[in-house]
Amino acid sequence: MDRKQVLDGETAPGGRQPAPDRHAPAVVLGPTRYGKAEVRIVRVTRGAAEHALKDLNVSIALSGDQADTHLTGDNAKVLTTDAQKNAVYALAKRHGVASAEQFALLLAQHFLTTCPYITHARIGIEEYGWDRIPGAESRHSFVRGGRETRTALVHADADGASRVVSGLKDLVVLNTAGSEFHGFYEDEYTTLAETSDRVLATAIDARWRRGGAAGEPDWDKSYARARAALMTAFADTHSLSLQQTLYAMGRRLLEHDDAIAEARLTLPNRHHVAVDLAPFGLTNDNEVFHAADRPYGLIEGSLARRGEPPDPAAWQ
C-alpha cells in the first residue's frame, strides 16, 4: 500500500504550475478529463402511424476542478460516470433526440449546470443509420442502412461558448476509372510504375466545423447534403492523385454549405493492385485486382473558408 505516496502531491489547475518552494513535489498534475464512454442508446419515437428511431453511441468527457480525486482520492467534486450515463437516458426521454448534434449540445449544457466543478464538456456521438424495411407492411420495422457512421463532436464551456464539428467515417467509395498517378518525385527507393489508369478507393473520414456566426441548421439535412457533396466530388473528379481528390472533396463540401468554416479529411488509399497475369498468358486490362489490406497510403488534409480563423480546440 502506498496511499501516503499520492497524498502529498500538488495540483496545477489547467496545467499551470504553482510557484516552486522547497517542499514542492517534483511532479505536477496537468490537464485531465473523464466521463462515461460508449453509452449505447436507442431512442424510439412512437407515432400513431409509424415509429422512428435514433441509434447513438454517446461518449462524455468532462473537465474542471478535479485535482482532488487525482491527488487525494477525495471524490466530493466528482460527478460519477454512472450519473452521466443516467443523464443520457433521462434527457433522451425528456427532450427526444432531434439530431446527434442537438443532443450533444443538450448533454453538454446539462453537465455544465448540474455540477459546479465541471467547467468544460466534450460530447462525442456516433450515429448508426436505419432504413425502413422495403416491402414490409409494418411501419415499425427497420434495417441498418449504409456502412458509414455519422459523427458529432461538441465542446462547450461554462461561459456559454460551444463548438460543433459534424462528420462521418467509413463511407467506402471506389472509382474504376478516372484515376491516374505519375510524374512523382523519385529517390533511390522509388520503384513504383507510373499509371494513367488505376482503381481509386478509400474509406472517407470527413469532419466539418460550423463557423461561429452560423445559427443552428437542420442538422439532418445539413448532414445529407455534406454526404452527397463528398461522394459526388469523389466520383466526378478526374484524379491525378488522392491528394487532389481530397482537396476537391473538401472544396465541394465548403462550397455546398456556406455555414461550414473548415473541414478535415482523412483518406486511406485502399490499394487495388492489378494482378500480373502474364505468367499465365493472359493480359489484365485493369479487370482483375487484388484488394490489399496493409500497408496503405494515408492522406490527411484540411481546408478552410478564406478569412475564417482556425479553431484547433474544436477538433480534439
Add this chain to the structure above:
Amino acid sequence: MDRKQVLDGETAPGGRQPAPDRHAPAVVLGPTRYGKAEVRIVRVTRGAAEHALKDLNVSIALSGDQADTHLTGDNAKVLTTDAQKNAVYALAKRHGVASAEQFALLLAQHFLTTCPYITHARIGIEEYGWDRIPGAESRHSFVRGGRETRTALVHADADGASRVVSGLKDLVVLNTAGSEFHGFYEDEYTTLAETSDRVLATAIDARWRRGGAAGEPDWDKSYARARAALMTAFADTHSLSLQQTLYAMGRRLLEHDDAIAEARLTLPNRHHVAVDLAPFGLTNDNEVFHAADRPYGLIEGSLARRGEPPDPAAWQ
C-alpha cells in the same frame, strides 16, 4: 530436431485405420483439408457505357491424397496454396464472375481437374455489395452498400457431384413493436419479467441449400428474393418469441423459392433493454433503450421442405 519422429507415421486415408500390426504407430492421421483462404479479388467489367464490379473474398479448402506431406514432408501431391490463389485471379479474368455461386462452382471444377491428388473441393465465398454513387455523373463510381455479407458455399467431388449453399450474414434488423415474450418455463433462477411489448432486433445469418433436382438459377435474382423474404417475414410476423420469428422467416424463404430444399438460420437476440427511469420521476413507455452487447440470446434452427432428404455434408 526431431525430423525422424514424423517419418515413421502412417496414414489412414479418409480416417480409416489400417489393420493393426505390432509395428503400427499408435497415432493415425484422419481427415485433412488445406487451401488458400481469404483471397480478396475485385473483378471489374468495363462496359462502354458503364463499369460493373464484383467484390469477393474467396477461401479454398481441398482434400484428397495428401497424407504424404503430413507424414513425411513429401510435397509431390501438394498443389500449392499460391497456385490456388493464382487460379482465382486467372479464372476471374478468363470467365468473369457471373455470381458468387457460379464462380465457386467454376473454381471447384478447376481444382478437381488440375491436380489428380485432389478429390474434393470446398469453395467458400463472401461477397460485398456496391451501389452506384447516387447523384454522380460518373458511371464508374461506387459506394459500398448495405451492411450484410452475401455468402456462397460449394462442395464438389471428383465424381462430378456438387452441392451449393447460398446465404447472408450480418443483415441487422429491428422491430420497435409487434414483439412479446411471456408464458415461459420458470425454474429457480428465473427472474425475467414477462412483456407484451418489446424491441426485437437481430443480425440475420441465414443459409439455404438448393435441392438436387433444381437446375442453376439466376443466382443474383435468387439472392435478392431470399433477402427480401427474410426481411419482410421478420417485419410482418407478430412475434411471441424469436424462435417463432425464426421459423416464420425460414418458412417464408422456402415458400418463396421452390428450389430451396433446406434452410438454417442463426439469430442472435440483440437485447434492447428498456431503461428504468423511475428513479428520476420519469416513465419509460418503451421509448428509451440500452442496446446491450453481451451476453445475448442465440437462436438456431433448421427447416426443410417435406420429403427432401437432409444433406449434412453440404453445410460444413
Add this chain to the structure above:
Amino acid sequence: MDRKQVLDGETAPGGRQPAPDRHAPAVVLGPTRYGKAEVRIVRVTRGAAEHALKDLNVSIALSGDQADTHLTGDNAKVLTTDAQKNAVYALAKRHGVASAEQFALLLAQHFLTTCPYITHARIGIEEYGWDRIPGAESRHSFVRGGRETRTALVHADADGASRVVSGLKDLVVLNTAGSEFHGFYEDEYTTLAETSDRVLATAIDARWRRGGAAGEPDWDKSYARARAALMTAFADTHSLSLQQTLYAMGRRLLEHDDAIAEARLTLPNRHHVAVDLAPFGLTNDNEVFHAADRPYGLIEGSLARRGEPPDPAAWQ
C-alpha cells in the same frame, strides 16, 4: 401481421418427419438449439494470503422439446436465456470454478435437470489467462497473460452421457529457421519458388478430445501439458511443410497424454515474405520480411489414437 401463418406449421422432433397427410404443411422444422451466449464472468477466490481468479466467457446452447415456441409461440417449455445466465453466476458462487471443463460439465448437468424439456446441453467456454503482477507486493493484483484463449466444449445428454473437448486458439508462434518448402506439384498456375529456408509462423488452433474410458483429470495440468507439447513440437520439428508440422504437433499432443483420443488442428500459414531488396543493391539473407495479412494458407487436420472410435458429435 401474419400470426396465423406460423400457427399451422408442424414439427418434426429431431428432424424426423411425420407421416404425410393431405393437410400436412410443406415445410417441417428440423433440429434447433438456443441459449445465452457470451456470459462474461469473473470468479474470484478470496484466500487469506492471496486472491485467485477465473475469467470465462460462457456460451450455452440447449435443445429438446422446443417445437412449440417455434411453431406457435407457446413458450411453456422454454427455459429463458436470462435464467440460463443467472444459473452461470449462481453456480459459480455455489461451487466455484475449478476449471473451464469442470464448470462446463456442472452447467450442463444443471440445465438437464432444471427443465424437463431440455434433453441436450452444449456448453462452450473461453478462458482468459491472468498472471500475478511481477514485482508487486499485492497478492490480489493481476495482468492478462499470454495471447491465447483456452477453450472447453462439453456436450451432455439427459441419459447421462457427456463428451469433453479441450483446446486453445490464437497461440501465435514463429520459427526463423528450420523450415523448407519444395518439391510440390506444379500445374499451369504454379509460379511459387522453392525454398530451403523460410520463416514459418502460425496461430495455433488446437482441440483435443478425451477418450470415453478416461476419468476426469486435473484439467489445468492437462491443459498446461498440452500447450507445452504443441509449442515444443512446433519449435523442434524441422519442417518440410506446415502440413508436416501439423501432424508432428498433433502426434506430440497424443503421445504426451494417454487420455487424449483424438485431436484437430487448424493452422493458418501466416506468410512472412522475404522482401526483394535487389533494386536497392542489397541482399536479403532472410533478415527482412513483410508480414502479410491476407490471403493465407490454411491447413486443417485431425489425428486419432489407433483403435479409438471417432466421435464427430463431440466437436460441433
Add this chain to the structure above:
Amino acid sequence: MDRKQVLDGETAPGGRQPAPDRHAPAVVLGPTRYGKAEVRIVRVTRGAAEHALKDLNVSIALSGDQADTHLTGDNAKVLTTDAQKNAVYALAKRHGVASAEQFALLLAQHFLTTCPYITHARIGIEEYGWDRIPGAESRHSFVRGGRETRTALVHADADGASRVVSGLKDLVVLNTAGSEFHGFYEDEYTTLAETSDRVLATAIDARWRRGGAAGEPDWDKSYARARAALMTAFADTHSLSLQQTLYAMGRRLLEHDDAIAEARLTLPNRHHVAVDLAPFGLTNDNEVFHAADRPYGLIEGSLARRGEPPDPAAWQ
C-alpha cells in the same frame, strides 16, 4: 469530370492565407500530411547461436511543400508512399532495428534528407513482443508474449529538432482488492451505491515524453522499467478512485526515470459488476462479477516534471 475545378485553387503553406484579392478563391488549403501506414515488418537477426527478431508496424506521415498535388495534381514534389515503404525495408536491412524509437528516428532522418519537399516527418511504430518458446531446444523459435503493444512516436524537422514519445497500450490489469469509491458528488441522476471494496480493472494506455536535454537511453531497458513502474503502481496503490490510481501510476513513472519530462495516461474503467444473487438466496461476497463491455468510464490525465515546459506538438 471537373478537373478544371481543382486547378484554380490556391494554397496557403502552413495554413497561412495569402493576401486576399478579387480573384482569390473562397477556399484555402490548410495543413496536410501523408504517408504509408501500417508497414508490417519483421526484422530477424541471425546469430550463430540463436536468432532474435523485432516485429513492427510502421506508419509514416510526411509534410512540407505539398500543395501542388492537392491543388493541381502535379506530383513532382511527392515522394510516393510506395518508396516510403521500400525505405522501411531497406533501412532495416542496412542498419538493423536496435529499438522502435531508434528506428523511428532513423526513418525520420531519412525522409527529411531524401526529398527536399519534405520538412517534417512523423513516424509512429507499434511493436509486438515475442518470447522464446519455453522448453524448446530450438533457439530460433518464438511465441507472441504479453497482450500489450509497445508504441513509439517520433516527430522530426528538417532543422534537426526531434521529439520522442514512448508508450504502451492494452496492458490489461486487475485488482481484486484495495479499491474503494465513495463520497462523490450527487446530482439528480446519481443512483450509484458507494463501495469500500470493488474490483478495479483497466487496459493501460500510457505515453511518456523524454525531456529535451536527455540523451538517448537504452530504449528497451527504459521501456521495461516504465512498464514495471506502471504495473506495480497500479497493484500497490490503495485506490479511492481510478483518477487517484492514474496519478499514482504517472508519478511512479516519472520518479523511476529522470529523463521522462511528461506522461499521459488513458485508463478505461473496465467495470466488473458484482452480480446480485439475493433472488437466489445467495450472498455475493465480491466473488462473482459480470465483466461489462460498454459503457465504461474513461479517465485521462497528464503529469509533468516541475519546471519542464509542455510540448503539445510531440503527442499528435
